[in-house]
Amino acid sequence: MGPLNVVIIGGFGHAGRVLDEIAGMAEARIVGQSPAYADEDTSAYTRHPACRDARHFDTCRQMLDELTPDVAVVSTRLDRIPAVAITAAEAGCHLICEKPMALDHPTLDRLYQAVTAARVRAVSMLSMRSEPHFRAARRVYRSGVIGEAVQINGRKSYKWGTRPEWFGDKSLYGGTIGWVGIHALDFISFITGLEFTSVAAMQGNFCHTERPDCQDFCGLLLSTSNGGCATVSVDYLRPGDAATHGDDWVRIVGTKGVLEASGSRRECTVLTDGAQPQPVELPEEAMLYKDFLLSLRDGHDSELTQQDAFMLTSTCLHARDAAEQSQLVHITRHRADWS
Numbered sequence: 001m002g003p004l005n006v007v008i009i010g011g012f013g014h015a016g017r018v019l020d021e022i023a024g025m026a027e028a029r030i031v032g033q034s035p036a037y038a039d040e041d042t043s044a045y046t047r048h049p050a051c052r053d054a055r056h057f058d059t060c061r062q063m064l065d066e067l068t069p070d071v072a073v074v075s076t077r078l079d080r081i082p083a084v085a086i087t088a089a090e091a092g093c094h095l096i097c098e099k100p101m102a103l104d105h106p107t108l109d110r111l112y113q114a115v116t117a118a119r120v121r122a123v124s125m126l127s128m129r130s131e132p133h134f135r136a137a138r139r140v141y142r143s144g145v146i147g148e149a150v151q152i153n154g155r156k157s158y159k160w161g162t163r164p165e166w167f168g169d170k171s172l173y174g175g176t177i178g179w180v181g182i183h184a185l186d187f188i189s190f191i192t193g194l195e196f197t198s199v200a201a202m203q204g205n206f207c208h209t210e211r212p213d214c215q216d217f218c219g220l221l222l223s224t225s226n227g228g229c230a231t232v233s234v235d236y237l238r239p240g241d242a243a244t245h246g247d248d249w250v251r252i253v254g255t256k257g258v259l260e261a262s263g264s265r266r267e268c269t270v271l272t273d274g275a276q277p278q279p280v281e282l283p284e285e286a287m288l289y290k291d292f293l294l295s296l297r298d299g300h301d302s303e304l305t306q307q308d309a310f311m312l313t314s315t316c317l318h319a320r321d322a323a324e325q326s327q328l329v330h331i332t333r334h335r336a337d338w339s
Contacts, residue, residue, distance in 0.1 A: 001297065003025075003026065003027050003028050003029045004027060004028040004029070004070045004071055004293055004296060004297065005028075005029065005031045005067065005068075005069040005070050005071070006022060006028050006029065006030050006031065006069060006070065006071040006072070006073060006293075007030070007031060007032040007033065007034070007054075007060075007063055007064070007067060007069045007071070007072050007073070007093075008030060008032075008033050008034075008045055008051070008054075008072075008073040008075065009033075009034055009035075009036050009060045009063075009072055009073065009074050009075070009076065009084050009088065010035065010036040010040065010042065010045075010074060010075045010076025010077075010080070010084070010098075011035060011036075011040050011041050011042030011043065011044055011045060011075075011076065012040075012075060012076050012077055012098075012164075013075035013076065013098035013125070014075065014098060014125045014127060015045055015073050015075030015098070015125070016044070016045070016048065017125065017127050017289065018073050018075075018096055018125070018289045019045065019048045019049075019050040019051065019073075020050070021287050021288075021289045021290040022050045022289070022290070022293070023048070023049050023050035024290075025290055025293070027293065027294060027297060028071070028290075028293045029050075029053070030050045030051050030053075030054045031053075031054055031055065031067055031069060032054055032055045032056075032057060032063045032066075032067045032069065033045060033046060033051055033054045033055070033056050033057070033063075034056070034057040034058065034059060034060045034062070034063045035058075035059075035060075035076075036060060036074070036076035036077070036080045036084045037076070037077070037080055040076065040077070045075075055067070060072075060084060060087060060088070061087065064087065064088060064091040064093070065091075068091070068092070069091075069093055070093065070094065070296070071093055071094045071095070071096065071293065071296070072084075072085075072088035072091075072093040072094070072095055072096075073096045073097075074088065074095060074096070074097045074098060075097075075098045075125070076098065077166060077172060078098070078100070078103060078172065078173055078174050078178075078179065079103055079171060079172045079173075079174070081097055081098055081100075081101065081102070082101060082102040082103075082107045082108070082110065082111045085097050085101070085111055085114075085115075085122065086110065086111055086114040089111075089114045089115050089118045089120050089122065090114060090118055092118060092120065093120060094120045094121045094122070094296055095115070095120065095121070095122040095123065096123055096124075096125065096289060096292065096304075097122060097123070097124055097125065097309070098124070098125050099124040099125055099126065099178070099179075099182050099309070099312075099313065100124070100174065100178040100179070100182055100312075100313040100316055100317075101122070101124060101309055101310060101313040102313060102317075103171075103174035103175075103178065103317075104317065105314070105317055108310065108313055108314060108317065112310055112338065115306070121296070121306050122306050122309060122310075123292055123302070123304040123305065123306060123308075123309050124182075124304070124308070124309035124312070124313070126182075126183070126186045126190075126288075126304065126308065126309070126312070127288065128183045128186060128187050128190075128248065128263075129186060129187060129190040129286070129288065129303065130285055130286040130287070130288045131248075131263060131285060132266070132282035132283055132284065132285055133261040133262060133263055133266055133267060133268045133282060134187045134190065134191060134250070134261055134263075135282075135283050135285075135286060136261065136268040136280045136281065136282050136283060137191045137250065137252070137259055137260075137261040137268050137280075138190060138191045139280075139283070140259055140268065140270055140280055141191050141192055141252060141254075141259060142193075145256070145257060145270060145272060146252065146254030146255075146256050146257035146258060146259050146270060146272065147254040147255030147256030147257065148226060148228075148254055148255050149192045149194065149224070149226065149228055149252050149253070149254050150228045150229075150253050150254060150255060151228060151229055151230070151252075151253040152188050152192070152194075152224070152228070152229070152230040152231070152250065152251070152252050152253070153230070153231050153232075153233075153249075153250065153251045154184035154185070154187065154188050154230065154231070154232045154233075154249070154250045155184065155232070155233050155234075155247065155248065155249040155250070156180050156181065156183055156184045156232070156233070156234045156235075156246065156247075156248055157233075157234075157235050157237065157238045157246065157247040157248075158180065158235070158236050158238055158245060158246050159236070159238045159239070159240055159242065159245050159246075160207075160208060160216070160236045160237070160240075161240075161245070163208075163211055163214060163236075165211075167211050167213075167214040168210065168211030168212050168213050168214050169213055170213040173213060173214060174320075175203070175213070175215060175316075175320050176203065176214060176215040176216070176218050176234055176236070177201065177203065177215070177218050177220070177234065177316050177319045177320050177323070178313070178316040178317070178320065180218075180234050180236075181218055181220065181232055181234045181316060181319065182312050182313070182316050183248070184232045184234065184248075184250075185222075185232065185312050185315055185316065186308070186312055187248070187250055188230055188232075188250060189308070189312070190303075190308075191250065191252065191261075192224075192252065194224045194225050194226055194228075194230075195224070195225040195311065195315075195331075195334050195335055196222045196223065196224060196225070196230070196315050196331055197222075197223045197224065197225055197330065197331055197334075198222065198223045198328055198329065198330045198331060199220055199221065199222045199223075199315070199318055199319045199322045199328070199329055199331060200220070200221045200222075200322050200327070200328045200329070201218065201219065201220045201221070201319045201320070201322040201323035202218070202219045202323055203215040203217065203218040203219075203320075203323040204216075204217055205217075206237075207236075207237065208236065214236075216235060216236040216237060217233075217234065217235045217236075217237065218232075218233070218234040218235070218323070219231070219232070219233055219234075220232040220233075220234075220319050220322075222315075222319075225334070243264070244263075244264045246263060246264065247262075247263070247264045248262070248263035248264065249261070249262045249263065249264070256272060256273070257270060257271055257272035257273070258270070258271045258272075259271075266282070267279060267280075267282075268280040268282065286303070288302075288303055288304050289304070291303065291304075292304045306338060306339070307335040307336070307338045307339055308335065309338075310338035311333070311334060311335045311337075311338050314331070314333055314338075315331055318331050
């Protein structure tokens with residue numbers, strides 16, 4: 001079997017992580033690159049070593065027709081993700097998409113229907129689950145040492161930095177819950193295996209009114225599928241001179257102990273009765289996209305799943321609804337509904 005032929009569509013987002021992993025693979029290669037819309041700047045990816053031998057096209061349709069690739073990496077302005085992904089799915093491509101998968105419920109449903117009809121697999125760039133501290137937390141939690149999760153707190157805090165102008169337009173950006181908050185929902189679910197059944201939320205823009213639809217703070221309160229609860233805080237207010245761009249953190253209070261994991265401190269600790277907080281040995285960082293590509297070849301299960309990509313996007317959309325409507329929203333579609 002020859003290598004998987006992969007194309008990249010777009011010029012914005014986190015596709016660099018995908019390209020880094022493909023660059024070291026014999027089982028996959030980048031064969032083509034195109035913008036997702038007219039005049040999109042794709043130079044960030046064109047310069048990547050993994051794209052050295054890729055052909056460049058003016059449109060993704062021309063590229064898909066000529067190359068008939070196995071996989072499409074869709075990494076572009078957020079409003080363009082679902083339309084491009086549907087086009088690639090209909091061309092027979094498996095998908096690695098920037099998140100969120102869609103900016104509204106009907107569009108998410110259309111993408112799911114296209115993927116299902118084409119019998120391809122679609123996953124999102126949920127890279128935080130590759131990080132050693134969260135992987136260590138998953139291992140500890142799944143061991144049962146802290147019992148069952150009762151209350152969970154997740155945090156995502158970023159520097160504002162430089163944000164594109166289109167981040168200030170809801171029709172193009174969608175909202176900070178979907179762009180940033182999805183990572184916190186993902187690492188909570190990844191560690192515990194739990195889903196979310198209802199959500200209340202608040203969001204706003206205090207300090208960056210030049211981007212009015214880019215919320216710089218969000219707060220979520222969610223019920224979990226085991227009867228517990230979770231809180232998620234998201235902000236773009238991390239000081240500019242902080243040592244790391246992000247401060248990612250999770251605390252899980254279980255029936256027998258407490259587990260914490262911090263991205264900025266690169267550590268995981270566990271506290272149980274009769275003991276001081278104990279550091280947990282961290283594993284190596286995982287190569288999620290390489291593993292997904294290999295799973296397409298040999299059929300093994302991948303940690304990046306279609307169910308998670310759609311379930312988490314749907315949860316974020318429900319959370320945005322809750323914030324905009326100032327009411328509790330019940331989440332009726334769960335992981336099994338997105339198989």
